Amino acid sequence: MIQADNLRIALASRPEGRPSPQSFRLEHAAIPTISDGQVLLRILYLSLDPYMRGRMSAAKSYAAPTEVGAVMEGGTVAEVIESRDPAFKPGDIVLSHSGWQTYAAADATQLRKLDPARAPVTTALGVLGMPGFTAYAGLLTIGQPKPGETVVVAAASGPVGSAVGQIARIKGARAVGIAGGPEKCALVRDSFGFDAVVDHRDPDMAGKLAAACPDGIDVYFENVGGHVWDAVFPLLNSFARIPVCGLVAQYNATGAFPGPDRLPVLMRQVLSKSLTIRGFIQREFIAQAPAFREEMAGWIATGAVKYKEDIVDGLENAPEAFIGLLEGRNFGKLIVKL
Amino acid sequence: MIQADNLRIALASRPEGRPSPQSFRLEHAAIPTISDGQVLLRILYLSLDPYMRGRMSAAKSYAAPTEVGAVMEGGTVAEVIESRDPAFKPGDIVLSHSGWQTYAAADATQLRKLDPARAPVTTALGVLGMPGFTAYAGLLTIGQPKPGETVVVAAASGPVGSAVGQIARIKGARAVGIAGGPEKCALVRDSFGFDAVVDHRDPDMAGKLAAACPDGIDVYFENVGGHVWDAVFPLLNSFARIPVCGLVAQYNATGAFPGPDRLPVLMRQVLSKSLTIRGFIQREFIAQAPAFREEMAGWIATGAVKYKEDIVDGLENAPEAFIGLLEGRNFGKLIVKL
Numbered sequence: 001m002i003q004a005d006n007l008r009i010a011l012a013s014r015p016e017g018r019p020s021p022q023s024f025r026l027e028h029a030a031i032p033t034i035s036d037g038q039v040l041l042r043i044l045y046l047s048l049d050p051y052m053r054g055r056m057s058a059a060k061s062y063a064a065p066t067e068v069g070a071v072m073e074g075g076t077v078a079e080v081i082e083s084r085d086p087a088f089k090p091g092d093i094v095l096s097h098s099g100w101q102t103y104a105a106a107d108a109t110q111l112r113k114l115d116p117a118r119a120p121v122t123t124a125l126g127v128l129g130m131p132g133f134t135a136y137a138g139l140l141t142i143g144q145p146k147p148g149e150t151v152v153v154a155a156a157s158g159p160v161g162s163a164v165g166q167i168a169r170i171k172g173a174r175a176v177g178i179a180g181g182p183e184k185c186a187l188v189r190d191s192f193g194f195d196a197v198v199d200h201r202d203p204d205m206a207g208k209l210a211a212a213c214p215d216g217i218d219v220y221f222e223n224v225g226g227h228v229w230d231a232v233f234p235l236l237n238s239f240a241r242i243p244v245c246g247l248v249a250q251y252n253a254t255g256a257f258p259g260p261d262r263l264p265v266l267m268r269q270v271l272s273k274s275l276t277i278r279g280f281i282q283r284e285f286i287a288q289a290p291a292f293r294e295e296m297a298g299w300i301a302t303g304a305v306k307y308k309e310d311i312v313d314g315l316e317n318a319p320e321a322f323i324g325l326l327e328g329r330n331f332g333k334l335i336v337k338l
Numbered sequence: 339m340i341q342a343d344n345l346r347i348a349l350a351s352r353p354e355g356r357p358s359p360q361s362f363r364l365e366h367a368a369i370p371t372i373s374d375g376q377v378l379l380r381i382l383y384l385s386l387d388p389y390m391r392g393r394m395s396a397a398k399s400y401a402a403p404t405e406v407g408a409v410m411e412g413g414t415v416a417e418v419i420e421s422r423d424p425a426f427k428p429g430d431i432v433l434s435h436s437g438w439q440t441y442a443a444a445d446a447t448q449l450r451k452l453d454p455a456r457a458p459v460t461t462a463l464g465v466l467g468m469p470g471f472t473a474y475a476g477l478l479t480i481g482q483p484k485p486g487e488t489v490v491v492a493a494a495s496g497p498v499g500s501a502v503g504q505i506a507r508i509k510g511a512r513a514v515g516i517a518g519g520p521e522k523c524a525l526v527r528d529s530f531g532f533d534a535v536v537d538h539r540d541p542d543m544a545g546k547l548a549a550a551c552p553d554g555i556d557v558y559f560e561n562v563g564g565h566v567w568d569a570v571f572p573l574l575n576s577f578a579r580i581p582v583c584g585l586v587a588q589y590n591a592t593g594a595f596p597g598p599d600r601l602p603v604l605m606r607q608v609l610s611k612s613l614t615i616r617g618f619i620q621r622e623f624i625a626q627a628p629a630f631r632e633e634m635a636g637w638i639a640t641g642a643v644k645y646k647e648d649i650v651d652g653l654e655n656a657p658e659a660f661i662g663l664l665e666g667r668n669f670g671k672l673i674v675k676l
Contacts, residue, residue, distance in 0.1 A: 054610075060610070061610040062576070062610050062611070062612065222605075225602065229605075244605065244608050244609050245609070246609070247605055247609055250602050253602065256597075256598040256599075257597070257599035257600075257602050257603070258597050258598065258599060259594075259595070259598055259599055260595055260596065260599065261594075261596060261597055261598065261600050261601070262595075262599050262600075262601040263599070263600040263601050263604055264585075264595045266601055266604070267560075267563055267567075267588075268585060268588070269617075270582050270615055270616075271582050271584065271617040272392075272398070272399040272400050272617070273400070273617065274400070274616075274618050274619060274622060275615075275616070275617050276615070276616045277613075277615040278608075278612075278613070278614045278615075279607075279608035279609040279610070279611065279612045279613050279614075281612060284612060
């Protein structure tokens with residue numbers, strides 16, 4: 001019998017609203033065996049991202065929900081410890097989608113080898129990975145910022161928002177960030193170099209945002225929803241573009257939303273201002289991924305793009321860290337070190 | 339003194355909600371004199387279009403509102419009766435934007451000569467004019483229907499909706515129309531050749547629409563808003579495109595809309611289905627207008643596109659006809675014959 005020492009975290013039950021520690025179950029399982037064309041992986045780092053909240057619900061979405069009892073899914077950086085594929089050998093570091101567990105079998109075709117000499121391997125989960133690519137593809141393909149335009153993004157200290165603002169500046173646009181609390185705001189302004197930052201906890205957030213956007217807003221990169229939207233909406237210029245990649249502020253919402261109904265007002269503005277609202281998932285633009293990795297690596301090398309990681313130790317701490325992520329308690333790209 | 343026989347209709351007061359006959363004022367004025375580079379026009383036909391409701395309000399929009407006391411604006415077909423520009427001579431028939439009046443001075447640069455031998459001149463206000471171009475540019479540039487996809491449009495017996503469905507079919511898509519009452523539905527199905535039509539007065543409109551769209555909806559050309567949207571929304575496929583050119587069902591609305599708030603639900607679907615919602619005004623695509631006129635004239639000549647006009651006699655009947663237009667009482671492109 002195989003020794004049962006694959007520590008993993010399964011979805012214990014579907015949360016109504018905010019997930020709790022009881023939504024997750026820590027369990028021990030056998031280390032998987034592999035067949036031809038597969039490798040056995042020891043997970044080094046697990047990425048925690050807001051989209052995982054969607055997978056915990058049964059609601060129809062762009063991806064199938066995680067089954068109750070199944071291991072939580074997620075992007076991972078892992079070390080190959082056994083290989084039955086000629087493309088990989090023990091010791092290789094790879095990007096995989098192995099989920100919340102310490103060991104996993106993976107098809108070699110689903111892996112991308114990482115070069116630790118080129119960039120810290122954790123960046124494959126953040127600025128050089130899915131969040132950075134979400135920012136890059138959504139901003140450049142849908143947002144299309146032009147020199148002198150104003151780009152607004154919330155969660156600006158996070159991995160998507162920080163990349164959106166920095167890429168906007170590279171393209172000659174003004175970047176205005178929204179973040180929660182003085183520490184995050186300072187990071188956005190001083191380290192990420194945004195032109196202005198607004199604290200969404202400020203009671204006069206809407207007024208502060210208006211002051212930070214004297215020429216209105218041409219691109220609003222929507223990754224949070226909620227009351228940030230209400231502040232942004234009146235400031236949108238004609239022909240503004242709104243890439244929508246996340247709505248973390250409403251992921252935990254349950255039931256109907258109280259009135260008034262804002263939909264007719266939205267549609268009226270869509271019409272009178274020729275607005276573009278476009279939801280997207282980064283994998284729709286996957287053909288751009290090699291160009292993204294090349295360009296983003298260059299920007300990191302020259303210091304044009306900076307990033308911040310928030311690394312939590314131990315898989316057993318992943319549930320609490322994830323719950324905090326949905327409330328904005330992380331400070332930078334949230335990663336669990338196993 | 340010039341004889342005062344320019345009959346015209348001015349905006350008497352800004353309506354709250356539905357316009358009434360008292361919103362308009364019929365008045366007599368002098369026939370204008372012209373200067374070099376201008377022509378004097380006798381208006382033959384006046385186009386009545388839903389956008390005029392927007393001009394009657396002071397609310398900020400893509401165009402400045404009509405001032406109270408000013409002549410109502412509108413597209414017109416007119417005869418040149420005096421010319422001080424070498425490009426035009428008396429007897430020429432032109433497209434102008436002269437508004438609700440019988441005579442007007444116009445800059446020659448603002449006119450387009452019409453050839454009555456090529457198409458009935460009234461089509462310059464409908465299928466070969468602004469409404470037809472709205473359908474063409476919005477459907478092809480934003481909607482981008484592909485063969486086999488399903489395109490839904492409301493007000494399908496009207497000049498925009500009928501063109502949308504017929505162009506969709508030319509591009510190989512299925513056209514599903516929504517119209518009010520059996521007579522309009524028959525026109526949409528039998529004359530305009532839509533694949534299916536749904537009566538929006540049917541108590542089970544949503545169910546009928548779902549049955550008419552077994553593969554969901556890929557393009558919803560939004561020109562009405564209101565309860566049609568509610569029936570369309572759950573049927574939208576992933577990557578559906580929603581060009582928004584009008585919201586006639588809510589133009590007369592006043593005050594806040596009662597809850598529940600449908601905005602979070604919309605944004606959730608925008609995200610999970612990668613929807614595109616794009617407001618537009620046809621003049622944004624004006625560079626395509628010559629190609630449109632060429633192509634649409636060809637489609638009319640071959641019978642691939644048919645049209646219907648609803649012609650009302652006498653400028654004094656324009657207010658009542660316009661009020662009816664906002665309630666869907668017209669039957670085809672509404673035009674006033676002067």
